[in-house]
Each structure stands twice: as C-alpha cells, then as structure tokens.
Amino acid sequence: MDLLTQGLLGATMVQSGAKQQETRLATGIGFFAGIAADIDILIQSENDPLLNVEFHRHFTHSLFFVPLGALIVALLLWPFLRKRLTFARLYLFTFLGYCLSGVLDAFTSYGTNLLWPVSDARVALNIISVLDPAFTLILLIAGVIAFRKYNHTAARIGLLLAAVYLSFGWMQLHRAEAIAETLIAERGHRAEQLLVKPTLANLILWRSIYEFDGQFHVDAIRVGLFSEPRIYPGESVNKFVLERDLRGLSTFSVLAQDIARFSHFSSGFLAIRPQQPDVLVDVRYSNLPTTTAPLWGIEINPEQPDQHAQYKLYRDSSSATREKFLKLLLGEHVLE
Numbered sequence: 460m461d462l463l464t465q466g467l468l469g470a471t472m473v474q475s476g477a478k479q480q481e482t483r484l485a486t487g488i489g490f491f492a493g494i495a496a497d498i499d500i501l502i503q504s505e506n507d508p509l510l511n512v513e514f515h516r517h518f519t520h521s522l523f524f525v526p527l528g529a530l531i532v533a534l535l536l537w538p539f540l541r542k543r544l545t546f547a548r549l550y551l552f553t554f555l556g557y558c559l560s561g562v563l564d565a566f567t568s569y570g571t572n573l574l575w576p577v578s579d580a581r582v583a584l585n586i587i588s589v590l591d592p593a594f595t596l597i598l599l600i601a602g603v604i605a606f607r608k609y610n611h612t613a614a615r616i617g618l619l620l621a622a623v624y625l626s627f628g629w630m631q632l633h634r635a636e637a638i639a640e641t642l643i644a645e646r647g648h649r650a651e652q653l654l655v656k657p658t659l660a661n662l663i664l665w666r667s668i669y670e671f672d673g674q675f676h677v678d679a680i681r682v683g684l685f686s687e688p689r690i691y692p693g694e695s696v697n698k699f700v701l702e703r704d705l706r707g708l709s710t711f712s713v714l715a716q717d718i719a720r721f722s723h724f725s726s727g728f729l730a731i732r733p734q735q736p737d738v739l740v741d742v743r744y745s746n747l748p749t750t751t752a753p754l755w756g757i758e759i760n761p762e763q764p765d766q767h768a769q770y771k772l773y774r775d776s777s778s779a780t781r782e783k784f785l786k787l788l789l790g791e792h793v794l795e
Contacts, residue, residue, distance in 0.1 A: 460563055461590050462494050467598035468563055468621070469493020469556035474605040474614035476555050482609045484543060485552055486602065492532045492556025496520050508770040509720050509757070516571035516581075520561030523576070529554040566625060568656035568743070581726065585656040586628035592660055597621050628662050635665040635680045638688050642678065643669055654728065655680070658748050664788045666748035668728060673698050675730060679748035681790050689790050693749030699729040699739060705761050712764035721757050721768070732756065738771070746775040747783055 466489075473489030474482055502514040518524055532553040533546065540549055564571040570583025587594060601617020604610065636655045643650050650669040658664045658679075665680045675698055679691035701708065701718060708715050718739065722729050725741040732738040732753060737760065740753035752775070757768040 460567060460587075461595075462497060464591075464595045464598065465497065465560055465563065466490040466493040467595065467602050468559055470602045471598055471605065471614040471617050471621075472555045472559060473552045474602065475611050475618060476551070477611055479609045479611070481544075482611060483606055484540075486606050488536065488540075488549070488552045489556035491536070492529065492553040493560060495532045495557060496528060496560035507767055509717055509768065512724055512770055513720055516561075516564050516569065518572065518575050520564055520571040520573065521575040522561060522573055525554070525558050525561075528560075529557040532557060566628075579723075581724070583656075583726075584629075585654070586625060586632050588657045588659050588661065590660050591662075594621060594624050597624060628657065631662045631665070631682050632657070634682045634688070635667070638680050638682070638690065639667040639669065639678070642667075642680075642690055643671070648672075648676070652727070654726070654743060656743065658784070658788075661788060664748060664784075666743075666745070668742055670698060670728075673700075675728065675742045675751070677742070677745070677749060677751055679787050681787065683790060686790060691749050691787055694751045696730040696733065696742065696751040699731055704731060705759075708761055708764055713767055714759060714761065714764045717757065717768040718759065739768075740773075746773075746780050748787065 469492045470486045470489035473485040473492070477485035496519045499514050499517055499519045500511070502511060504510040519528060529550060533550045536553070537546060537549060561571050561573050565573045565582040566584050566587050567589045568583055568585045569589050570581040572579065573582040574580070597620045598617055601613050601620070604613040632655060639653060639655050648671040650671060653667070653669040655665055655667045658666055663681060663683060665682060667678045667680055669676055674695045676695045677693040679693060681689040681691070701715070721739065725743060728742040730740055730742050730751065732740050737758055738756045739759055740756035742751060744754040745752050746754060753773050755770065755772050757770055759768050760766065
C-alpha cells in the first residue's frame with residue numbers, strides 16, 4: 460500500500476507492544492520500520508526499465524526477510540537511540556514495525572513476493588485497494604490517540620478494527636466473485652482464469668477480468684451495502700500469445716525475456732493494445748473498471764529484439780474519467 464499506511468501500520472504495531480512511557484518513541488520507530496521495506500523502490504536501472512517493476516515489493520517484502528530487514532533498521536537507528544533503549548528492545552520494536560509490511564501488500568491487488576525465495580509467485584489476495592482512505596484513517600486515528608494518551612490500548616483497538624475492515628473486504632470479494640461467475644455462466648462462457656479486484660480507494664466497485672476462448676472480458680461489478688448488486692458490462696480484448704503475435708521472435712532475445720518478465724508481473728493478463736500495436740498492456744488495471752485502456756504497459760519493437768522494452772504509464776486523470784468512475788461507484792443506471 461502507500462507509504463503513509465505502511466508507516467501507520469508499523470507505528471500502531473509497535474505502540475501495541477510498547478510500555479506506556481515508551482509509546483511516543485515507539486511510534487517513530489514503528490513508522491520508520493513500517494516504510495523501510497519500500498526501499499526497494501530505489502532499485503532502478505537506466506538500461507533496464509523493467510528492473511524497478513520486477514523488484515518493487517520483492518525480496519524486502521518477503522516473510523523470510525523480516526528478521527534481517529528489522530535488524531538493518533535497528534542498526535541504522537541504534538546510534539541515535541542507544542542512550543534511550545537497549546538494542547534488544549530496539550530490535551523488538553523494529554521487528555514489530557517491519558513484520559507486516561509484506562503481508563499488508565499481499566492483501567492488495569498489486570501483490571508482493573511474500574514467500575521469496577521459496578516461491579517467486581506474487582501473492583495478491585485482492586481484498587483491498589493499494590490506496591484505501593478508510594483503512595488508513597482507522598490506523599491514523601488509533602495511532603494519534605495512542606501517541607497523545609500514551610495508551611497502547613488505542614493502538615490495539617485500531618489494529619483490531621483494521622483487521623475487521625480487511626475481513627469486510629474479503630467478504631465483498633467473495634460476493635463480487637459469485638456475481639462474476641454467474642455472469643460468465645449466463646453468457647455461456649467458461650472462464651479459463653478469473654480475477655476480481657477492488658477498484659481504487661473503495662470496497663464497493665470491483666473489476667472482473669476473465670479469459671475465455673482467447674479473449675479477456677472486462678466488467679465492473681458494484682456490490683453495495685444496502686442495495687442490489689449491479690453489473691456494468693465492459694470491453695474485451697485478445698489475449699497476447701507470443702508465438703502468434705510476435706512470430707519469429709527468438710525466445711533468447713532481450714525483448715522476449717522482457718516480455719516474459721512483464722508477463723510474470725502481470726500474472727499472464729497480457730494483451731496488445733488495439734490502438735497501439737506496439738504496446739503490450741497489463742489488462743488487470745485500467746483507469747475505468749469497464750475498459751481495457753491500460754494504466755501501464757511496455758512498448759515493444761520486434762525489429763530491435765536485443766533492446767529492452769520501455770515501461771510506460773498511461774494514467775488518465777481527466778475530469779471525464781473521474782465523473783464516469785464516480786457514476787459507476789454510486790450505482791448510476793446509465794453512463795454517458
């Protein structure tokens with residue numbers, strides 16, 4: 460998730476395990492430890508644009524890296540805190556602050572390499588968006604109260620409420636999945652793979668992507684709290700097949716290897732953008748849940764197979780897009 464939420468989770472985790480007089484010091488340590496795993500965002504290369512995509516939320520977010528990651532944070536803070544805490548106590552705090560960084564990201568739709576090096580699979584449970592103000596607010600209020608009142612009980616209550624919110628997301632996910640499966644059956648399709656994920660900053664509007672007969676079909680599903688579910692049929696696009704779409708490209712070429720890396724990152728949900736035949740997109744993400752217009756993709760040039768693919772962002776923050784998204788979120792019957 461975003462850095463603020465990661466830091467708040469780390470802070471409340473450490474607050475919950477701190478003594479009353481340690482609460483404020485623990486808050487800062489926990490916040491720093493909570494964001495430390497995202498240091499992997501600095502892994503970049505001008506010569507290899509996909510390196511950052513490949514290693515963001517990678518080994519630093521693994522459960523197996525937690526003891527080492529917490530130790531590194533403790534060593535960095537020790538020169539500043541050696542007169543206020545024993546190293547053992549400092550390490551306990553950094554461990555508590557760091558330990559759920561990867562787990563929290565695994566709850567999102569983006570995912571993380573939670574079990575590296577045992578498994579290179581990206582774990583994405585799809586029960587919360589990468590940015591969710593309600594979840595962040597729960598942790599913020601709990602953390603502020605704990606900080607001001609020197610009260611770890613507030614932090615523990617905040618963590619409990621955050622867990623309840625994640626449980627609500629899990630429930631909403633299963634409701635949306637059931638609706639998607641019914642829709643697929645009504646169309647006479649058989650999903651070879653199905654992905655349902657929350658849209659940005661809410662647990663009401665969900666994006667469904669499934670594969671059938673060589674195509675990805677995209678729909679929006681609104682799962683309201685006090686209203687009937689609503690389905691917004693969306694677009695479809697042909698699934699990318701290397702042997703067909705880039706016939707003759709050597710599997711040993713730099714471009715083919717980059718495509719394989721991007722496919723792993725995208726869980727195989729790849730398609731060539733119809734409007735741009737030289738752009739390979741991640742179908743999982745779009746500016747609107749009913750479209751295949753991408754948030755990101757890679758530009759490919761088969762005529763230069765030994766050059767790296769270029770990673771590109773295609774975010775659309777126009778007022779028209781925001782208005783359409785809001786109509787979907789509010790359950791409007793007809794979109795303009």
